[in-house]
Amino acid sequence: MRCICYSIKANDNLAVIRTLARLGSGADIISGGELRRALQAGIAAEQLVFAGPGKTREEMELALASGVGQFNVESPAELEALASAARAQGTQAPVALRVNPDVDAETHDKIATGRRGDKFGIDDGDIAALYARAAALEGIEPVGLAVHIGSQLSRLAPFEAAYERVIDLVEDLRAAGYPVERINLGGGLGVRYRDETPPPVEAYGALVERVRQRIGVTAIIEPGRWLVAPAGVLLTRVIAVKQAGERRCVIVDAAMNDLMRPALYDAWHAIEPVAEPAPGVSTVETDVAGPVCESADVLGRERPLPPLAAGDLLAVRDVGAYGSVMASTYNSRPLAAEVMVRGDALASIRPRQDYETLLARDLVPSWLA
């Protein structure tokens, strides 16, 4: 198993996965769809960790048949279902139990996953008994523990607290006679969107290495955001400039369906004009909003921007993670085009969805013909 398993959910474009695969990354997958993407991008099944609290029987069967390297199991029911699926295929599922360590990641409420009562993982107090069950269960090969307490963490302390809990549990399991070989420390390292001060990656890496050495295990991490967020910009064109009460508002052709993060998490992304403003031009506080019929459809509020006119291009920064993967076609807006840039080279990696494809998803029943 590779030590870095890129979390595909952050950006699932085949070209992005392939870029990371060629750099030696495995992958963290959450669904049958991501499994297919990872394989198609050239990541070997043994280098895949199948995470997530709701794997269907069908997804388990596909993952087992493909030879996925590790299943992170999140409940007793999932363990039994996975064992049954593995037995039916005459195989063994390599399993890490995901611990809920009851640690607050100190991040946005909607992306914290390690507190008691969150739907993720197995309460730390229940791990010993379930590990014993896993070891006894035909079809399951327990290989270790996993933890992931949330995303966009800007301090090391919550990681440390969660990892300490995992270390204690590994020591308990070993004392009980189970050889624990592997720990999966999840993802979560934050990036700087505005004024956050996430720990440098070296400090995070050093922490992972300390944990690994203390208990002598293979350690896997599942970074998503840190690898891809800063690599993406969303280009959008001004459609109209208007006054909304006291405020200047520009309506642009990108919207909450293209980038959900501001509407969903009140996330802040830098917005800049693509053309360098002439020197000395003064800025005005401007709201940048999309054309969708919801007041939540604002990409940025009160941004100091130079005078703008219809046709001007703006860049919304740091959208490489949880940007296009969370897009929808709300308001029947086709999905945006995606382009990969390398030096001076440009490649289309996801053409703009055309209206034909958008409409072809729907079928009208015969009784309406």
Ligand code: LLP
């Ligand atoms: N491992 C597991 C089990 C996860 O659930 C996640 C992210 C990761 C790894 C990767 O975490 P990262 O390194 O990217 O923080 N849509 C939200 C973020 C959701 C994160 C979901 N899980 C956002 O836009 O902020």
